[in-house]
Amino acid sequence: MTQNNFKTADEAWSAFSAGAAKGYAVDIAAELGLTEGELVAAGIGQNVTRLDADWGDLISRLEELGEVKILTRNVNVVHEKTGTFGAVSINGEMGLVLNGDIDLRLFLGRWGHGFAVETHNPRAGRRRSFQFFDHDGTAIHKVFLTGHSNEAAYDTLIADFKAENQMPGIETLPPLPEQVTRKxxxxxxxxxxxxxxxxxxxxxxxxxxxxxxxxxxxxxxxxxxxxxxxxxxxxxxxxxxxxxxxxxxxxxxxxxxxxxxxxxxxINTIREMGDWINIMDPSFTLHLxxxxxxxxxxxxxxxxxxxxxxxxxxxxxxxxxxxxxxxxxxxxxxxxxxxxxxxxxxxxxxxxxxxxx
Incomplete structure (x- = not known):
């Protein structure tokens, strides 16, 4: 793991969001003994806005953004798709998005925190996104604007779902216990x-x-x-x-x-890079x-x-x-x-x- 020697979450987030830190947000957070959600929340009031929403209401309006890149990951693999939201169905804590390239099954009872995030990286440029985290601060799902997205719609969604509390930080819950199964x-x-x-x-x-x-x-x-x-x-x-x-x-x-x-x-383009195997196609990438x-x-x-x-x-x-x-x-x-x-x-x-x- 890359060591940045940051002392505080605020320092780490400021460096990461400006492209001056080494590694991914989840790894930088781990260096400080934090979850990724806690690291992102350190930027509230700077370039991060806390959202307060019935998550199904927000998801149902993401099609207003037009084309986006979505990302879902776990510790072993990252899955990215480019497309548009639509055909959203919310039933209690279950959500479905069945709009061609964007195909999601959502378990909204696990969604604890949501943010609008803006970073400025010298290489990647300005990146604007919605990012959602579990109650324990683990990343669940991210929605990034592309060069073809409707930025005005993004600003409108922030205004409509902005939380009153814009103080840095979040309260996290301990991870849920593992399910006990039969021997x-x-x-x-x-x-x-x-x-x-x-x-x-x-x-x-x-x-x-x-x-x-x-x-x-x-x-x-x-x-x-x-x-x-x-x-x-x-x-x-x-x-x-x-x-x-x-x-x-x-x-x-x-x-x-x-x-x-x-x-x-x-799938078309398969590339190996060290321990990673990657699918590198125009509207779909996988890093495993x-x-x-x-x-x-x-x-x-x-x-x-x-x-x-x-x-x-x-x-x-x-x-x-x-x-x-x-x-x-x-x-x-x-x-x-x-x-x-x-x-x-x-x-x-x-x-x-x-x-x-």
Missing amino acids: DGDVDVENLRAHWRSMTDVHQFHGLLKDFNVDRHQGMRLVGEEFAERLSNDALKTLLETAAKSDLSIMVFVGNSGAIQIHTGP RMDLIAEAWIVRKPIREGTVTTIELYDAELNNFVIFCGERKPKDPENPDWQKLAESLPRYSSAAAKVAE
């Missing part, structure tokens, strides 16, 4: 397999895990090779390079506590830390039309951080070209892994 020995594995086999829609999967009180990784591990097999960790590189060469339309899901962001379409892939899996979920096949990556804590699948319209079978690619990926070999270590 392996207490799971009726044959019953789990039977119910897995009887699924008719991919959206039944989360309910299945909840019914058996198992987490995602545990469910895959227990259900057996009929439905889930561990892949070699370098399967991702093969997947991306093959998909790019074949012009295959895929879906890429990246999420955190409050948002899932989805790309649908072909290959060295943080602890496990990769192929997972098969029965549906009425056949099977949905996903490629899922997990970190050292066995948290899922990205999912890949083929593009499929509702009630259509899975694209056989995607299924062939997914099934061709190299399987994990414990012997080979020991040699590599």
Whole structure:
């Protein structure tokens, strides 16, 4: 991690927002023992405006901005899409945005803090954005203006949703406790397999895990090779390079506590840079830390039309951080070209892994 030797959050934010700090905001905050949200909030009253809104009301108006670049990340991967908001549906704490390039699933109960942020970087120039954080200060979702955005609409939204309190800083809550799941020995594995086999829609999967009180990784591990097999960790590189060469339309899901962001379409430009593998396309970029892939899996979920096949990556804590699948319209079978690619990926070999270590 880059060391800047800042003493205070205010000093760190001032340097970062002027392009004079080394590293990303989340890393600079960590140097000070802070969350990214706490670092950004140090700029309130300077180049940061605290927002106070029913987040669904604000999201429903983001289409007024025109073209934007949106960003959703977790600690292992960054997902960026360029497009316009619209086709927004808010139902209580659940939000959907289904407007072509901008495809989001939002869990608004986790959205604790929102800001309008303006930075001036000598290289990147002026950047204006809306940034949203969990109650503990972890970044959830960011919306950046582009050269084609409506800046007047941005100013109007700030005026309409500006909080009365514009003092620097935020109050954060401790992270929520991890979910306690059933121990392996207490799971009726044959019953789990039977119910897995009887699924008719991919959206039944989360309910299945909840019914058996198992987490995602545990469910895959227990259900057996009929439905889930561990892949070699370098399967991702093969997947991306093959998909790019074949012009295959895929879906890429990246999420955190409050948002899932989805790309649908072909991918073209794949670049490796150190530990990172990147998709660098005009309206979609992905930056993923290959060295943080602890496990990769192929997972098969029965549906009425056949099977949905996903490629899922997990970190050292066995948290899922990205999912890949083929593009499929509702009630259509899975694209056989995607299924062939997914099934061709190299399987994990414990012997080979020991040699590599």
